[in-house]
Amino acid sequence: MSEPSRRPLGMLALLASEDTAKPDADGAATRRLQSALEQLQIQVVVAASAEDTITLLRSNPAIQCLLLSWGLPGTNATRGALEVLAELRARNEQLPVFMLADRDSAAGLPRYALELTNDFIWIQEDTPVFIGGRIQAEIARYRKSLVPPMFKALLEFSNVHEYSWHTPGHAGGTAFLKSPVGRAFHEFYGENMLRSDLSISVGELGSLLDHTGPIADGEKYAARVFGADRTYYVTNGSSTSNRVILMASVSRGQVALCDRNCHKSVEHAMTMSGAVPTYLIPVRNHYGIIGPIPPARLTRAAVKEAIDQNPLTAGCEDKTPVHAVITNSTYDGLCYNVRKVEALLGESVDRLHFDEAWYAYARFNPLYRDRFAMYDQEREDTPGPTKFATHSTHKLLAALSQASMIHIRDGRRPIEHGRFNEAFMMHASTSPLYSIMASNDVSAAMMAGPGGETLTGESIAEAVAFRQTMARLHSEYIADGEWFFNGWQPDKITDTETGRTYAFHEAPPEQLCNDPEAWILRPGDHWHGFAELEDHYCMLDPIKVSVVTPGVENDGALAKHGIPASIVSSYLDNLGIVVEKTTDFTILFLFSLGITKGKWGTLINALLAFKRDYDHNRPLVECIPSLTNEHPGYREMGLKDLAVKMFASMKALRTTTHLAQGFSTLPHADCTPVQAYEALVRNEVEMLPLSQLAGRTAATGVVPYPPGIPLLMPGENFGDAEGAVLGYLKALEAYDREFPGFGHDNHGVEVRDGEYRIYALK
Numbered sequence: 001m002s003e004p005s006r007r008p009l010g011m012l013a014l015l016a017s018e019d020t021a022k023p024d025a026d027g028a029a030t031r032r033l034q035s036a037l038e039q040l041q042i043q044v045v046v047a048a049s050a051e052d053t054i055t056l057l058r059s060n061p062a063i064q065c066l067l068l069s070w071g072l073p074g075t076n077a078t079r080g081a082l083e084v085l086a087e088l089r090a091r092n093e094q095l096p097v098f099m100l101a102d103r104d105s106a107a108g109l110p111r112y113a114l115e116l117t118n119d120f121i122w123i124q125e126d127t128p129v130f131i132g133g134r135i136q137a138e139i140a141r142y143r144k145s146l147v148p149p150m151f152k153a154l155l156e157f158s159n160v161h162e163y164s165w166h167t168p169g170h171a172g173g174t175a176f177l178k179s180p181v182g183r184a185f186h187e188f189y190g191e192n193m194l195r196s197d198l199s200i201s202v203g204e205l206g207s208l209l210d211h212t213g214p215i216a217d218g219e220k221y222a223a224r225v226f227g228a229d230r231t232y233y234v235t236n237g238s239s240t241s242n243r244v245i246l247m248a249s250v251s252r253g254q255v256a257l258c259d260r261n262c263h264k265s266v267e268h269a270m271t272m273s274g275a276v277p278t279y280l281i282p283v284r285n286h287y288g289i290i291g292p293i294p295p296a297r298l299t300r301a302a303v304k305e306a307i308d309q310n311p312l313t314a315g316c317e318d319k320t321p322v323h324a325v326i327t328n329s330t331y332d333g334l335c336y337n338v339r340k341v342e343a344l345l346g347e348s349v350d351r352l353h354f355d356e357a358w359y360a361y362a363r364f365n366p367l368y369r370d371r372f373a374m375y376d377q378e379r380e381d382t383p384g385p386t387k388f389a390t391h392s393t394h395k396l397l398a399a400l401s402q403a404s405m406i407h408i409r410d411g412r413r414p415i416e417h418g419r420f421n422e423a424f425m426m427h428a429s430t431s432p433l434y435s436i437m438a439s440n441d442v443s444a445a446m447m448a449g450p451g452g453e454t455l456t457g458e459s460i461a462e463a464v465a466f467r468q469t470m471a472r473l474h475s476e477y478i479a480d481g482e483w484f485f486n487g488w489q490p491d492k493i494t495d496t497e498t499g500r501t502y503a504f505h506e507a508p509p510e511q512l513c514n515d516p517e518a519w520i521l522r523p524g525d526h527w528h529g530f531a532e533l534e535d536h537y538c539m540l541d542p543i544k545v546s547v548v549t550p551g552v553e554n555d556g557a558l559a560k561h562g563i564p565a566s567i568v569s570s571y572l573d574n575l576g577i578v579v580e581k582t583t584d585f586t587i588l589f590l591f592s593l594g595i596t597k598g599k600w601g602t603l604i605n606a607l608l609a610f611k612r613d614y615d616h617n618r619p620l621v622e623c624i625p626s627l628t629n630e631h632p633g634y635r636e637m638g639l640k641d642l643a644v645k646m647f648a649s650m651k652a653l654r655t656t657t658h659l660a661q662g663f664s665t666l667p668h669a670d671c672t673p674v675q676a677y678e679a680l681v682r683n684e685v686e687m688l689p690l691s692q693l694a695g696r697t698a699a700t701g702v703v704p705y706p707p708g709i710p711l712l713m714p715g716e717n718f719g720d721a722e723g724a725v726l727g728y729l730k731a732l733e734a735y736d737r738e739f740p741g742f743g744h745d746n747h748g749v750e751v752r753d754g755e756y757r758i759y760a761l762k
Contacts, residue, residue, distance in 0.1 A: 011042040011139050012062050016053040016084060017069035017100060020046050029123045030100070033067075036128035040136050049073045050080030054087045064139045067121065069100040070109065085116040091454045094145055096138040148441040150205075150218030150233075154434055157204050158195040166199040167431065173197075198434050208233060208432045209425050211417075215437060222444040225452075226391070227363055227374035228407035230417065232424060233440050235432040238357040238404040239265035241390040242325075243272060245406065248415050248423035249323045249351050249388075250275040252674070255313055257303065257324035257345070260666070260710075261290045263355060264703045264747065266325050267710050271673040277713070278303075278310045278321065279666055282330075285529030286556035287488070287548065287586050288659045289332045290709065294532035298344035312669045312715075322413075324349045328373070329359045331581065331707040332488075332588065333544025334521070335371040337537050346385045350413040353388040358544075360391035360405070360443075361593075364452030367460065367516055371539060374407055383411040396543070396592045398446060399439035455593050457513065463543045463591035464512045466600040470547065471505035473604075477611075483561075485568075485607055488546035488586060491527050493518050512542065526554045543591040547607070551585050551647060558656065562647040566742045568610055571639070574624050575606050581707055584656045614640050631741045649738055653731040662728035663709070667716040670697040676714035676761065685759045687750065690730055694721040699759035702729070703747040712748075718760070729756055 015034060019026045034044050045063070047053040050072055057063065066088065074080030081099070088095060096118045101109070109117075118138065121131050147155065169175060173194030176182030186194065198205065206213020215233065223231035234241045242265040250256050252274025258266060260279045270277050280298065283291040296302060307319050324345050329335040338354070345352060354373035356362070362372035369375070373389035389407040393399035408420070446455065467487045477484035493507035494500070496517050502508075512518050521528045521538045528540075551562020562585070569582040581588040589603070613623050617638035621628045628635045634642060650656065676699050679685060685699040695717065702712040702725075712718070712725055719725050729749075736743040737754040750757045 011040075011064055011136070012045065012060075013037060013042050013065040013067060013135065013139070014045050014047065014053065014056055014060075014063045015067045016047045016050075016072050016081075017067070018048050018071060018073055019069065020048065025124065029128075032128045033121075033123060033131055036132040037135065040132050042132070042136060042139070050083040051075060053080075053084045057084070057088055057091065063095070064142055065135055066095060066097045067100060067135070068097055068117075070113075082110075082113060085113060089116050090450055092451060093449050094142060096142050098135065098138075146445070148218060148221050148445040150214045150221075151438040151441040151445075153205050153214030153217075154196055154198075154438050157198070157202065158192065166202075168197055168199065170194065170197070193435060196434050196438070200430055200432070205434065208235070208437065209421075209428060209430065211421065218437065218441045218444075222405060222440065223407065225444045225448045226360075226405070226407050227376065227409075228389070229410050230408045232406040232408075233437050234404040234406060235402055235429060235436045236404070236427065237394075237402045238355070238390040238392040239263070239268070240427050241404045241406045242266050242353075242355060243269040244420075244423050244427050245353050245388045245390070246270065246273050246275065246323065246325075247426060248420045249353070253316060254323075255307060255316060255319055255321045257306075257321045257349060259293060259326045259355075260663075261293075261327045261330060262325055262709070263327070263357070264701060264708045264710055266355065267673065267701050267703075267713055271677045271714060274672070274674045275323070276310075276312045276316055276672055278307045278313065280306065280324075280326075281664070281666060283530045283532060284660050284664050286552055286554065286656075286660075287529070287546075288583050288656055288663075289488070289529075289546070289586065290330055290334075290663065291528070291530040292330070292334055292336055292533070292538045293326070295340060295344055295534055295537055296532060298341065300347040303345070303348040310669065312672055321349045323351045323353060325353045325355060328354045328356055328371075329362075329541050329544070331358065331544075331709075332546055332586075333541035335359070335362070335368065335539045335541050337370060337539075338373060338375055339370050339377075340534075340537060342384060342387070350385050350411070351388070351415075352385045354390075356389050357392035357404075358395050358590075359541075360393050360395070360397050361447070361452075361456045361459075364447045365456040365460065366453070367514065367519075368539075368541075369516070374409060386411040386414045393440055393443045396590060397443040398593055399443040400436050402433075403436045403440050403443070405440060459543050459591050459593055459595060460513050461509070462595050462597065462600060463545055464509055465597070466589075466591070466604070467542065467545060468505045468507070468509065468512070469604060470607075471503070473608075475503065475505060483550050484611060485550075486548045488548050489527070489540065489542075490518070490525070529554065529556075545589045545591060546586045547589065549585045549587070552656065556657070556660070558647075558651050561644075562650075563614065563643045564646045564650060564742075567639070567643050567646060568607075570624055570627060570742070571610050571613075572603075572606055574626055575609075577603060577606055584650060584659065610639075614643065617641060627741050633740075646739060646742070649735060653734055655728075655731045655735060658724070658728035658731045661724040662711055665724040667712055667719060667725055669713070669716050671715040671761075673701075673714040676700070679761050680714075680759065684762050686762055687757045687759050690726055690733060690756050690758075691721075693718040693726060693758060693760055694723075695719075696760040698748075699761050700748045702749060702758060705745045705747050708747070711746075732756075 019030045037044050070081050072080035074083050098119050098121045099117045100121050100123050173186050176186040206215040208215050219231045246269030250273045256275040258277045258279050261282045280293045282293045307313050313319050362368040373387050387409045391405045394401045394403045470487045474484045474486040493502050519540045523533050549563045549565045551559050565582050565585050565587050569579050579587050580590050617640040620634050620637050680699045698712045701710045701714050703710050732744045733756045
């Protein structure tokens, strides 16, 4: 096996000139410059038009310098150099630009061009060696400016090649080289990754626990980028970030307001802190998609009523809520008007916590203005609530798995750093992975400046193109009397300037990419199916795409024919396409920064292939062989046969109806989550089948996953035998028995021989 290279990335310059092939003096001088740069080990890529130059700038972020001819041909008789400068500076403010010009043309350059250009090259007057040296120095400065503080320190230290006498024991990867399997591991991950896996003992990099040195510099840098007063790097995911915030803000016996749509990590945080949760109930639609909490339920009067009706608050000396947690955006992409939420809940509580794990990109595109926690706001004489936000930077930004950030904007009842850090240290590892912290650093740097809007804009544009393609195909198939999938999105779009209304697939893509009005959930619109909404209160995030399978009417009733989403997901998985989330009739796809036209084009082809195979009832042994290999009972069935049988069972078991009822009904709380957990630890529990759980108290949370939203919290009552909670669980249990390979994943539920069993308090 060859040793991995540790050479730095090579220098790359883009030469945008129409002269490189010309036989005249300018052409000869340009070619001499190109040769001189290559002798300095600067690779040169050549473009001869503005169109080609812009394409290369968009597709190759490794370009570190632009050499731009003022005479570059443009499109439609426009000045090509100006086109290129406008495109470049909309994407990158720092890339050095040298204008290839003579003194006469330089004297006549418009101010706009002068402002966007770093320097000039007098190609006929200065020597190629002199010019090459200036370019080389400028590229070096540019490369140095790119790297954020913590990642920069890590790069510098990992290049020292010091002898390690501290943990980790692989000592920069050396230990792996002593074993055949270790060498395979070393070659797979590479020396740079292993050399950057360092001990907390490395003082040059600072401390995550004390927030000192380059780590602290990185956190301060991220705070500026994300609009926070303080930012903390977390290496255990936003599950830990949520726990840190709750543990710092709420203590035993205090009342906390909690979105019932919160992730189970908030449940864990409530349990660990001893908080008394009072739940704020969101709405659901006919697909079972969780909507927002209606504004009427966030008013001071509504919050007081919810606390007074909560049986757990009866023993609280003080019923004033001290903390509130809201999920924004939801798993399915519903984003609140945070100004509105802050104004409503700020009347009741001094600390607002927004779980924005799936939403770290929102600040960087104007489409989401005022719909994220750290929105731009003027500091008022009377401060608003202190706000917290958690971001899973690994989910839809470019960080490594487990990377997360906590952002804080101080307001009323702030928690100063010293006290907050005690909760942070309680949950943080004393051996954090530096690569995770560095990826947080890099994620922030990628979003800084115009790059953030460009990258998020590209994700939005890809999602819009996919949505419109799906909507067009759906419209064409329906017109021909056939079926096809559709996207969960508005049916029609109205141009706010002209008043013209379009079918979704015919709307101008520019409007869908840039106008928030196109994505607002309007009161009474049947496509979203949510009641109790105010106009402009909630918006659908275009990059979270729910593909809808046939089977549900607008009133929530099941149609005559339908295709369960789980069989579509299984089919896609066989083609190497892994989806984010599957419900009864929706499949969620996330258009992150890494999605390309090739990826979503492949997805379109796969969905068309499913339609073709479904319509022809292709044998399952051919289209989902992994299913028939594991479960031979399906071998004689076709794809349509199975889908029809599954849909009939869902109809008979009323799974969609039970889901809506189960998540819309607030169970009676018999005790707090921490009391239930303490009973679990003392073994004052018993594991029982569903048939014996009526009227009993849950010892653990029951959490369908994904998305990890609790159906039942610890300490809550299972209710009647045929009530909302047990009715839903029994429907899932019966379905799982009938269709092995399509079982539901419910945390807190143990399945024994097809029977659901759950811990209950004795």
